[in-house]
Amino acid sequence: MNADRPGEFDLIREFFAPLAKDPGSLGLTDDAAVLTPRAGSDLVLTKDMLAADVHFFSEDPPEAIAAKALRVNLSDLAAKGAKPRGYLMGLALPSDWSPDWLERFCSGLADDQKAYDFILLGGDTIRSSGGLLVSISALGEVPSGKAVRRTGAHPGDLLFVTGTIGDAAAGLQVRLDPAFGQERLLSAADSQYLCDRYLLPRPRTALAPVLLEYANAAMDVSDGLIADCGHLGRASNVDIVLDLDKVPVSRAIERIKANSQDDFLRCVDGGDDYEILACVSEENAGQFLNQAAAANCPVTLIGRAGPGTGIVTVTKKGSPLHLDEPGGFRHF
Structure with a gap:
């Protein structure tokens, strides 16, 4: 053992106990946390695992790795309409x-705990025989029976998405191959923006109460926009028509789009956006847009649900596109 490094229990006491301020964490002095849901609330639980050189690069700043590990889980909670409680x-x-x-890793955790009102409740630290692995199980709360599921979309619902799409996938390509940006005439600022979007998701936690009020179904976009439209459609037994011309994109993605339609489609369906897809009735769409704007969360109408079994039709200028192969991120 390296004499300069603390042992397991000293490590917990020195680095992680200061992050565990909720009484339910018991100061990380026991084998488990004890948490009581607030009256009238259901617990929402989600888990995401991040592995070095799969979800981030080993050389990435430890603060950013910590932030990404928390934020991908916060995105899941937000899509359910849940308020973060702990992890x-x-x-x-x-x-x-x-x-x-x-x-530095714990500093990243502390900064995001403060930003998102999110507290460490417990966990485990082990030695890895390979690279770094971070596994977060996040807990949130929603009013009883009100969690927004994937399964609630109805034919006729309008489909909205937050933020911009494709930035993270393009950022990953820039990291893997710097020539990607040069060949597509991206500026240095564009490339840096895309890389930042890959490394640091922006969970739409401010939209959670708006989703609770107006969304029939919602999920976060992690596997790719087209792929996740399919996931939502199959869960709700609806078909979805996605208007590619309406998908909101950044200036950098507009430049990629102008250079190559194939590259554009790969970015749009590349995953890691951590934006939110939401199905809202046409009757409630105006209020949804108003409340999203009040929450300072950009949302864009990109499609519509119809009767069906989960088929996604992507259109451009009103005509269906033929996609050669299924997109979206897959681990296996």
């Missing part, structure tokens, strides 16, 4: 970890 963290550290790295 459990599993951390597998590679053999070359250092106290400085861990201090």
